[in-house]
Amino acid sequence: MQIPFSFRLSAFTFLTAFVFIMVCSSCWMNPNTQTPGQSYLQGEWQQDSVPGQKQLLTYSLYHFRFTCDSFFVSIKSFSKVNYGADSCMKGGHWTEYTRGHYEQRNDTLFLKGQFCNLDYTIKEDPGCFRIGVYEEFFKVTKKTDSLVQLSSTTGVIPIDARLIKRNTCHIKPL
Structure with missing residues (x-):
């Protein structure tokens, strides 16, 4: 049995239209400016201590x-256990840096970026510490205007960060 030509043509037209719609709907232009972010987060936040830090390794x-x-x-990491060369760990004290883009949806803060050097340039030499993608998710609880608690999805110790300097977002072109 042979399929009529008109049916084959309409099936081809339907398939072509479907592929075209899928391709067009999956693409969008990225904005050419940064977004304002969360106004309550704008500024510098410092964690001063960890509950029970004297007992932690x-x-x-x-x-x-x-x-x-x-x-x-x-x-800033502190350890009573020697994880590597002392030239890297400096007697159990070392600092790593990251930078990137964040987004908040509901009560979850998504951080995605790269491990960096002290001057926040992208780290290319692994040296002693982590390199590459930094990705972290936090549940955010705003305690006061100047205190937030960030609970990591990969850790058990919450981060109580206090605001030490407020700033405002001045949107810049990318």
Whole structure:
């Protein structure tokens, strides 16, 4: 049995239209300016201590800077256990840096960026510490205007960060 030509043509037309619609709907232009981010986060936030830090073998303290939709984080780590060469760990104290873009949906803060050098240039040499993509998700609880609690999805110790400097977002072109 042979399929009529008109049926083959309409099936081809339908398939072509379907592929065209899928391609067009999956693409969009990225904005040519940064987005304003969350107004309550704009500024620098410091974690001063960790509950029970004297009893912990390893812990980290965070310093966040949010500018529009960008973030910069320094992570100061402290350890009583020697994880590597002392030239890297400096007697159990070291700092790592990250930068990137953040987004908040409902109560979840999504940070995605790269590990960086001290001057926030992209880190290319692994050296002693982590390199490549930094991705972290936090549940955010705003305690006061100058205190937020960030609960990591990968850790058990919440980060209580206090505002040390407020700034406002001045949107810049990308």
